[in-house]
Amino acid sequence: MKNSFFSRFTPKEPKFFPLLRQLAEILSDASDTLVESMGHDSPSDRADYYKRIKDFERNGDKLTHTIFDELGTTFITPFDREDIHDLASSIDDVIDGINSCAKRIHIYNPRPISDSGKELALLIQQEAECIIKAMDELETFRKKPAALRGYCAKLHDIENHADDLYELFIKKLFEEEKDCIEIIKIKEIMYELEKTTDAAEHVGKILRNFIVKYA
Amino acid sequence: MKNSFFSRFTPKEPKFFPLLRQLAEILSDASDTLVESMGHDSPSDRADYYKRIKDFERNGDKLTHTIFDELGTTFITPFDREDIHDLASSIDDVIDGINSCAKRIHIYNPRPISDSGKELALLIQQEAECIIKAMDELETFRKKPAALRGYCAKLHDIENHADDLYELFIKKLFEEEKDCIEIIKIKEIMYELEKTTDAAEHVGKILRNFIVKYA
């Protein structure tokens, strides 16, 4: 039974740290599945992998909304509401990006993914691991920000590497590939992969603001 | 004559409910015009329809800025300023999306729009109707949120349907169409239509937050 008076004013145990870690775990699982999917090139395998990743995307969406709802009803939050909101949103955006990558591979059904495409997926996976570890710092970084700062730097470096890899690949694609439809397919998939590494770096930028503001 | 002292401190009659409804009506008119446009395939008809939709887009833009200006000068608002801001913005984004669809049809001038394209336009039209009805709940949902909750659910369902429709169509397009330039045109237009159904669902997400926060 809801205690309408006290439930509004008694500080609840803030569940934000485990919820954010759980969201990062969904991201990590999705990125693992994306990496795995790239070794399977039949249309039916691609459809299956997309279905699996879409499930992660939906779970991520639900969990993000749980976090938003908690923010709307919890009396005391460990950081400013909008900061927790932005952090959860930004992690969810990476999951959405992974979903878009798998969707494009499924609906465009290009030739086997290139080594550069696989490498971008591996970079997304590394970023996801980085983000999990960063979530484990949220309770302690106010006093010891060095580890969190390190993860932000790593996210930045990975994204820079992804940029270079993407640019080199697309340059070569337009020099060498003559099949226009294949160019469209590959270009769109590689673009989405690269954009997803950007989205992961954006999580790092938000965490960097946490350090400036709270540490 | 402006009463510079009292005009700042006397609560004004908040005009937000009718203004938001009016914005939703512009959206609805734009979506009707988009649906109608798809039965007219000559370049000059497409140019005309784009011109008409662009007028809606401009009116939507003006009205959105009127709402923003009211927010900046009204002493008492029925919801938090940034919530009204986000709601108006999100409705305007759907109108912008419809404008982009019509623009692409005009400048790419593809073959007659496919049945799937027409169906996506009909889904946008349904979403627009949903959003109008949702605006009519804004004054009362704090006490009776069921109807508004229903519209949010419907926006979500329509968007899911649009997703499936889009994916199936693009998959088939890349399997069957061999004309590369036509693929580019159709793909870009279908992408924009689908993105517009997303934008309409985003209005539903914002309204869902209204329920959590205010009901």
Add this chain to the structure above:
Amino acid sequence: MKNSFFSRFTPKEPKFFPLLRQLAEILSDASDTLVESMGHDSPSDRADYYKRIKDFERNGDKLTHTIFDELGTTFITPFDREDIHDLASSIDDVIDGINSCAKRIHIYNPRPISDSGKELALLIQQEAECIIKAMDELETFRKKPAALRGYCAKLHDIENHADDLYELFIKKLFEEEKDCIEIIKIKEIMYELEKTTDAAEHVGKILRNFIVKYA
């Protein structure tokens, strides 16, 4: 040595006006370089110009983060924190857009840029000049908003002109060009140029809100 007590409560000299002007100057330099780059069509020249513009982009990024950090630590700010945040972000977005244009020219390496492409770059350059002048009004527009209002109107007009130019060009491109791969390259570059003029107009929209709120 950090004075932990007083450093938090003593108003610092707000450095926001010169910092924002400096950001606008980076934007202006980047736009000058983009205009210049379009007269140089060899792959190596394009690579060089991209490299130069990427340096501006990185400097813009660093300066934007300096502004964010200042916002987090300065006690008194001349406008609401989030307004300064949005203004700096929006200027940085234009620099990012210019960087994306140069990147696409480098990695797609299309035929020499068309007159319409060059004209779009010139419009971006004009917008950048407008934004510099607007920054010079930030200290005084509360009492004399006319000049700032004029720059906002000019940004709006330039963007409208860019819209028309873009639409006309793309329409003609799809009517006349038969080389599918070249269409992809040109379409993507022109799209990014047009989007960058939008980003510059968005700075104008934010400044318009400053006038409503503070003048």
